[in-house]
Amino acid sequence: MNEIRIFAKKSLGQNFLISDGVITKIIAATESFQAEKIVEIGPGCGALTDLLRVKYKDIILIELDRDLIEFWKNENMQVIAGDALRIDWNFAKGRLLVSNLPYQISSSIVIDRSLEKEMLIGMVLMFQKEVAQRIRANCQTEHYGMLSVIAQEFWTMETVCEAGPRDFKPAPKIASRVLKFTPRESTVQDRKKYLSFVKACFKQRRRVLSTNISSLDEHFDRSRLPAWSLEHKKSDKVRAEELSPTELNSLYHYLKV
Numbered sequence: 001m002n003e004i005r006i007f008a009k010k011s012l013g014q015n016f017l018i019s020d021g022v023i024t025k026i027i028a029a030t031e032s033f034q035a036e037k038i039v040e041i042g043p044g045c046g047a048l049t050d051l052l053r054v055k056y057k058d059i060i061l062i063e064l065d066r067d068l069i070e071f072w073k074n075e076n077m078q079v080i081a082g083d084a085l086r087i088d089w090n091f092a093k094g095r096l097l098v099s100n101l102p103y104q105i106s107s108s109i110v111i112d113r114s115l116e117k118e119m120l121i122g123m124v125l126m127f128q129k130e131v132a133q134r135i136r137a138n139c140q141t142e143h144y145g146m147l148s149v150i151a152q153e154f155w156t157m158e159t160v161c162e163a164g165p166r167d168f169k170p171a172p173k174i175a176s177r178v179l180k181f182t183p184r185e186s187t188v189q190d191r192k193k194y195l196s197f198v199k200a201c202f203k204q205r206r207r208v209l210s211t212n213i214s215s216l217d218e219h220f221d222r223s224r225l226p227a228w229s230l231e232h233k234k235s236d237k238v239r240a241e242e243l244s245p246t247e248l249n250s251l252y253h254y255l256k257v
Helices: 019-035 045-054 066-074 103-114 129-137 146-154 191-201 209-215 220-232 246-255
Strands: 037-041 058-063 078-081 096-100 122-128 157-163 176-183
Touching: 019 045, 019 096, 019 122, 019 157, 019 176, 019 209, 037 045, 037 191, 045 058, 045 096, 058 066, 066 078, 103 122, 103 129, 122 129, 122 157, 129 157, 129 176, 129 220, 146 157, 146 191, 191 209, 191 246, 209 220, 220 246
Parallel strands: 037 058, 037 096, 058 078, 096 122
Antiparallel strands: 122 176, 157 176
16 A cells, blocks of 8 residues: 555544454445445545455445545446545445445444445444434433434444544544344335434434324324324323334334325
8 A cells, every 4th residue: 555644634524443443343344245346435545445345356445535446446446436424325236335434424324224224244344323322222222312223223233343543533523333234124115205204203302103104294193192002002192212223113103195
């Protein structure tokens, strides 16, 4: 690899992963997918990328930093120049997503990649620890919300490892965590409609569910909520945060017309 002299840009949320121990665990977590093709968001200075390309021959990088785009192209890597939240992801079908995600886009990446069925074969992603907790949170806990429900509906997840400030350069002020995502079967056919439903349910966290779902469109019969609540032994004052992902899935299908 050519010498790289690039400084992290705070505006892009760059904290370059430098820990060999953490990187080794990330690489190990990719093995169960038996992937042949990888996509990596934000390769940065390449500590993770260099080990990925030892193991995998077909890697596509997504990079927004102009300096790094030029660097990786000079390294003969396939680079898509652009924002991972705005590009067309059709190229990624059948690939495994691996990334030390820029923290400001991490939640949105999980949501966006959850909406496309049979696109990625899996994901191994680094998050701010608090975001990782939100993703795997149980109902009736402080971290539980829309992100938890969407992630748990469409993925089976496990924790790969923890990462501390010293594992990055520059060192962030927060702890990080790597999660592994394996696609799971879901009864939801229209994932975008389901996202709209879940967003409505959590629109105002402390309000009762009956109030929040009043914003749902004509594709849902809100008048059926009392019958569902009775059938599932729920209070008429129930809040979305009290319902598990399985229960919200059930409610979605019950109200959908």
